[in-house]
Amino acid sequence: MSFWEKIGSFDRRYIFALIALTVIVPLLLPIGMPITTTNEVKGVYDYIDALPPGSAILVALDYDPAALAELYPMSIAILKHAYTKKIKVIGMTLWMTGASLGDVVMREAAQGIAEVDKDYTYLGFVPSSAAAIMRMGQDISSVFNVDYSGKPISQIPLMKGIKNYKDISLIVDLAAGSTPEAWIVYAGTPHRVPIAIGVTAVSAVGYYPFLNAKQIIGLIGGMKGAAEYEKMIQSRGTASAGMDSQSMTHIAIILLIIIANVSYFVVRRKNKKVIES
Amino acid sequence: MSEIIGIWIAAGLTLCVFSFLYKDNPFYRFAEHLYVGVSVGYTIAQTWYQTIVKLVWYPINQKGDFTVLIPTVIGLLMFSRFVPKYRWLIRWPLAFMIGVSAGASIPRGMQSLIFKQMEATLQPFNSINVFIIVLGLLCTLIYFYFSTEHKGAVGVASKVGIFFLMVSFGAAFGYTVMARISLLIGRAYFLFHDWLHIVK
Numbered sequence: 484m485s486f487w488e489k490i491g492s493f494d495r496r497y498i499f500a501l502i503a504l505t506v507i508v509p510l511l512l513p514i515g516m517p518i519t520t521t522n523e524v525k526g527v528y529d530y531i532d533a534l535p536p537g538s539a540i541l542v543a544l545d546y547d548p549a550a551l552a553e554l555y556p557m558s559i560a561i562l563k564h565a566y567t568k569k570i571k572v573i574g575m576t577l578w579m580t581g582a583s584l585g586d587v588v589m590r591e592a593a594q595g596i597a598e599v600d601k602d603y604t605y606l607g608f609v610p611s612s613a614a615a616i617m618r619m620g621q622d623i624s625s626v627f628n629v630d631y632s633g634k635p636i637s638q639i640p641l642m643k644g645i646k647n648y649k650d651i652s653l654i655v656d657l658a659a660g661s662t663p664e665a666w667i668v669y670a671g672t673p674h675r676v677p678i679a680i681g682v683t684a685v686s687a688v689g690y691y692p693f694l695n696a697k698q699i700i701g702l703i704g705g706m707k708g709a710a711e712y713e714k715m716i717q718s719r720g721t722a723s724a725g726m727d728s729q730s731m732t733h734i735a736i737i738l739l740i741i742i743a744n745v746s747y748f749v750v751r752r753k754n755k756k757v758i759e760s
Numbered sequence: 761m762s763e764i765i766g767i768w769i770a771a772g773l774t775l776c777v778f779s780f781l782y783k784d785n786p787f788y789r790f791a792e793h794l795y796v797g798v799s800v801g802y803t804i805a806q807t808w809y810q811t812i813v814k815l816v817w818y819p820i821n822q823k824g825d826f827t828v829l830i831p832t833v834i835g836l837l838m839f840s841r842f843v844p845k846y847r848w849l850i851r852w853p854l855a856f857m858i859g860v861s862a863g864a865s866i867p868r869g870m871q872s873l874i875f876k877q878m879e880a881t882l883q884p885f886n887s888i889n890v891f892i893i894v895l896g897l898l899c900t901l902i903y904f905y906f907s908t909e910h911k912g913a914v915g916v917a918s919k920v921g922i923f924f925l926m927v928s929f930g931a932a933f934g935y936t937v938m939a940r941i942s943l944l945i946g947r948a949y950f951l952f953h954d955w956l957h958i959v960k
Contacts, residue, residue, distance in 0.1 A: 506948050507952070510949060608806075613865065684939035704935065725946070
């Protein structure tokens with residue numbers, strides 16, 4: 484049996500071991516591969532960076548722990564950027580299983596740079612995403628009359644003067660599911676409020692048509708997008724730390740795909756020759 | 761202390777799940793069953809608190825707002841399907857949901873997902889990107905047009921459509937690989953940073 488034939492009956496656990504090595508080794512011994520910035524991520528950064536201090540943005544943390552690896556660094560980077568620019572942040576979630584996680588993320592990003600109720604507030608979870616988004620266009624307090632901790636939003640200093648989307652400069656949806664589409668359909672288009680989205684890499688490709696149609700001002704896709712944002716705010720986080728592993732694993736997967744395809748064609752050619760003879 | 765215990769439990773369970781990569785084993789099955797049980801329990805508890813307690817009980821108990829009972833009763837009618845004699849009552853909440861959802865989503869969906877997308881496609885050919893988008897759109901639509909045999913010009917356009925579809929699938933697959941590897945990196949980072957403190 485030739486080398487190319489053996490490839491077909493290869494024990495897949497060797498591949499698992501190879502992928503584990505390409506992930507773990509660069510984590511332990513960072514290579515420092517360059518992180519290039521893309522226009523879609525820069526669009527979000529530039530928009531937030533250009534907002535005047537005192538502006539308010541709505542950040543929807545629509546994910547649960549399953550998407551933490553990709554969306555946590557993204558959330559921290561965007562929130563830190565907003566806090567350092569003295570932009571008011573209103574946090575919320577449309578994901579029931581992400582309600583408490585959203586609270587943790589908001590507090591972690593604010594450590595040392597922002598104060599609760601003054602610089603940021605977390606309103607918690609609201610069910611029925613489409614109806615909630617539509618009603619918030621009329622009056623946010625009709626959907627959230629208390630924040631996540633139970634404090635009436637009329638008593639939160641940050642919420643003074645913020646009634647609906649007219650008072651919001653940007654909606655950022657960091658999502659593991661299809662909520663960005665709901666934000667675009669029920670808030671972005673009818674209320675003309677700018678929308679930026681950050682999604683897991685697996686769903687990023689589905690949002691490029693919205694970027695092309697200028698229905699969103701930017702798109703942050705997966706860990707790579709988060710690493711780009713971390714680079715732009717000059718704050719190395721977990722996404723940047725993982726990019727060497729990501730690049731090395733991609734190289735390994737590309738090589739494995741090439742080897743597997745060469746093996747397939749070599750074996751097919753050999754079998755064809757056997758049948759002909 | 762509770763954080764350290766939590767990290768050790770999470771690390772142990774991560775290793776239990778990863779052990780499946782070698783072969784199926786009791787540690788993996790333990791972690792799998794625990795995950796399913798905890799997920800369901802957490803979801804039930806959150807649903808109860810976030811909807812029943814916060815949206816029904818609090819308004820009645822704290823504000824004396826009994827109007828919330830109207831949607832609550834309509835919602836409860838969903839369970840009428842479990843009682844054969846009153847099964848027909850499920851039509852009311854379904855009719856309400858379908859009516860409201862369709863009324864709210866159709867005009868907005870048309871506006872955002874059809875008209876806006878068409879507007880973005882029907883642009884003057886002032887760049888190569890616009891030409892590629894229009895070509896890809898037309899050829900892909902022709903591929904999905906089944907009332908004419910795919911021969912001649914239609915066949916060529918259909919094949920070009922397949923090419924665009926393949927590029928799209930390739931991009932989606934590439935992003936999927938990146939997403940899955942990101943999850944693995946997330947777990948590895950947790951093990952080596954939060955648990956073992958090897959990665960700074």
